[in-house]
Amino acid sequence: MPRLLSVNVGLPRDVTWNGKIVRTGIWKSPVEGRRMVRKLNIVGDGQGDLAGHGGEQRAVFVYQMESYHYWERFLGRNDFVYGQFGENLTVEGLPDDEVCIGDRYRIGDAIFEVSQPRVTCGIIVKPPAEITEDDTRYACVQIDLGDRRLMYRDVRRLGTVALMNSGELEAYFGELGVEPLSPAFTPERLSGILRASRQPVKKVIMDQYRLVGVGNIYANEALWRARIDPSRAASRVTPDEARVLRDEIVTILTEAIEAGGSTIRDFYGAQGEPGEFASRHNAYGHGGEPCARCGATLVETHVIDGRQTVLCVRCQR
Numbered sequence: 001m002p003r004l005l006s007v008n009v010g011l012p013r014d015v016t017w018n019g020k021i022v023r024t025g026i027w028k029s030p031v032e033g034r035r036m037v038r039k040l041n042i043v044g045d046g047q048g049d050l051a052g053h054g055g056e057q058r059a060v061f062v063y064q065m066e067s068y069h070y071w072e073r074f075l076g077r078n079d080f081v082y083g084q085f086g087e088n089l090t091v092e093g094l095p096d097d098e099v100c101i102g103d104r105y106r107i108g109d110a111i112f113e114v115s116q117p118r119v120t121c122g123i124i125v126k127p128p129a130e131i132t133e134d135d136t137r138y139a140c141v142q143i144d145l146g147d148r149r150l151m152y153r154d155v156r157r158l159g160t161v162a163l164m165n166s167g168e169l170e171a172y173f174g175e176l177g178v179e180p181l182s183p184a185f186t187p188e189r190l191s192g193i194l195r196a197s198r199q200p201v202k203k204v205i206m207d208q209y210r211l212v213g214v215g216n217i218y219a220n221e222a223l224w225r226a227r228i229d230p231s232r233a234a235s236r237v238t239p240d241e242a243r244v245l246r247d248e249i250v251t252i253l254t255e256a257i258e259a260g261g262s263t264i265r266d267f268y269g270a271q272g273e274p275g276e277f278a279s280r281h282n283a284y285g286h287g288g289e290p291c292a293r294c295g296a297t298l299v300e301t302h303v304i305d306g307r308q309t310v311l312c313v314r315c316q317r
Helices: 065-075 133-137 166-174 187-195 201-205 216-226 239-258
Strands: 003-009 013-017 020-024 062-064 089-092 104-107 110-113 121-126 139-144 149-154 299-301 309-311
Touching (some): 065 089, 133 139, 133 149, 187 201
Parallel strands (some): 062 089
Antiparallel strands (some): 121 149, 299 309
């Protein structure tokens, strides 16, 4: 039976990291007795990086004791204390592979709903002579490419690697949506995809079985540039608006690839370099700030799909 072991809270503080002042709420300490839980946090707790934490959909971070034991074995340590990994609730008996988004748990008088997992992974490709201990520490798959080595790093061990022959790979890709940087991604194709769904347009363009490769950050940015409200029903997007949105998706993805992606917290490219596209974000991560186009305050919400959505209610319709 699942069991709550500790409630941990802590307020953000400024620290020096890599020569910069960074605000973080990673340090949590156990508290005794009952503690009030509100929509945005547990009383006495706060988040430092509001682009990656916080909000009604990410108010509380849960970490299981089984993961503590894993890191104790991996690191050869036995000095961990509750809150060590920045979690608000240290629990026992809730394995990652058995908990699903939407599951609800009652603790005292509060009801918690699982909104998203926390997963960090990535691919690194380097010449063997340049590979560091950090590169290989969480590498669960390594492939020798001759003069280089490909390493798949999966900290939480929640990813999947599949070995397929050409026929299996073709069948797998056949189930996915259209590639946005291919000639097949025409305005008419996107308009047809949108007309077929009443879901919010943001959810539709992020559905990999309809359109591959558009993640949360770039969906926010493309919709901002196209002046389309992310919550609008996809079927209500006109053909002319679909044409503009198609062009912005292609432009955003092309610019992001050229810039090496968007490093918000811990994303790095295959060579270990940070992405530089985050400096061009107009929406994602800018909730509460003035819109770069009209000056109205950008609104951040997690209602649409449980992910961070930022929009301008004045110029996105």
